[in-house]
């Protein structure tokens with residue numbers, strides 16, 4: 001009996017610790033967090049208020065109705081982008097810890113925040129909920145090395161929260177490309193030629209999901225292959241956008 005009670009108390013302790021962790025803020029370690037962030041730390045996230053109407057590039061002047069120079073001179077093959085934060089501190093370090101160190105607790109506040117953001121954002125823009133979420137695909141050997149594809153992980157959590165299916169094998173990465181970091185958009189676009197292959201039927205309205213949109217080269221290439229394969233509307237959903 002005593003043995004069993006001891007076991008029970010140990011199990012309870014483990015449970016309490018787990019719950020403790022669940023309420024701990026990843027920003028300041030206070031214990032009154034919801035979905036991994038306390039109120040003040042959540043209020044400190046760099047919200048992407050002023051941005052391009054199409055690609056969500058952060059802009060220096062108020063509003064979300066203008067197009068950036070890039071979208072004016074070279075209209076992208078997607079319709080609109082929903083990207084709630086700027087890729088600045090602390091969002092950049094939260095995403096890095098999640099992506100490169102596999103610490104999912106750093107993504108949780110952003111993913112749950114995105115799920116809350118997207119409904120009102122679609123309504124405000126006058127856009128419909130997509131038929132399917134398509135995570136930006138990763139080359140298999142790269143995914144094995146990292147252990148997971150963060151875009152798929154994010155799409156699955158958001159899809160589950162807002163009840164939209166995730167198409168994980170609609171489009172594949174069929175060639176490995178050199179790392180995109182440090183390249184400008186033209187080099188990235190050249191680098192990505194022929195990299196994606198559509199493998200099954202593409203629904204009419206799709207959203208490409210990624211963690212961060214940097215120059216927009218990857219989402220441009222993905223959006224055009226999805227359009228060529230029959231998508232009528234392509235939205236971009238991401239957690240953060242790098243400032244121009």
Ligand SMILES: [Zn+2]
Pocket residue numbers: 025026027028029030037038039040041042
């Ligand atoms: Zn906090």
Ligand SMILES: [Zn+2]
Pocket residue numbers: 052053054055056057067068069070071
């Ligand atoms: Zn733009």
